[in-house]
Amino acid sequence: MMYSPSYLVNGGLWLMQRLKAGKSLQQIAMKDSSDINKPTCTKLSCNDKLHHFTNIVLVSSHQDRYVPFHSARIEVCNDAKRDYSYNGHVYREMVHNIVQPMIDNPKCSISRYSIQYALEQGSANSMIGRAAHIACLDSEVFLNKFFAVMGWKFFV
Numbered sequence: 482m483m484y485s486p487s488y489l490v491n492g493g494l495w496l497m498q499r500l501k502a503g504k505s506l507q508q509i510a511m512k513d514s515s516d517i518n519k520p521t522c523t524k525l526s527c528n529d530k531l532h533h534f535t536n537i538v539l540v541s542s543h544q545d546r547y548v549p550f551h552s553a554r555i556e557v558c559n560d561a562k563r564d565y566s567y568n569g570h571v572y573r574e575m576v577h578n579i580v581q582p583m584i585d586n587p588k589c590s591i592s593r594y595s596i597q598y599a600l601e602q603g604s605a606n607s608m609i610g611r612a613a614h615i616a617c618l619d620s621e622v623f624l625n626k627f628f629a630v631m632g633w634k635f636f637v
Contacts, residue, residue: 532582544613
């Protein structure tokens with residue numbers, strides 16, 4: 482993963498790639514092609530279908546160490562802004578390819594929410610960031626409250 486702040490997740494991803502030759506792991510790491518312009522993620526960024534939706538809701542958490550905060554929000558992180566290498570350029574272009582069609586469509590609304598979870602401290606899942614990664618989907622109470630409070634904007 483490019484610009485992931487978690488050494489633990491990066492190390493785990495590296496180890497999983499070595500133990501399992503899974504294609505999806507190579508795609509996530511953008512290592513499924515030797516040419517940086519040809520990995521699956523780069524190609525998918527050119528498939529600008531998100532702009533066909535009226536409302537796009539992106540939920541992120543700084544507590545989630547599996548998916549970087551900026552990635553969940555489809556934003557360019559500060560490290561990528563300062564990366565003048567070819568990889569940095571390709572990364573910024575990927576984000577632009579995804580976001581720009583949504584911005585250009587006046588009928589498309591993007592909403593970004595940053596969530597702070599009340600997580601059990603000291604658990605292994607909290608320390609590695611897994612608890613926050615699954616908290617949103619794992620909590621029916623959270624989902625009901627989130628859509629009751631925020632969802633009215635989109636579904637009324």
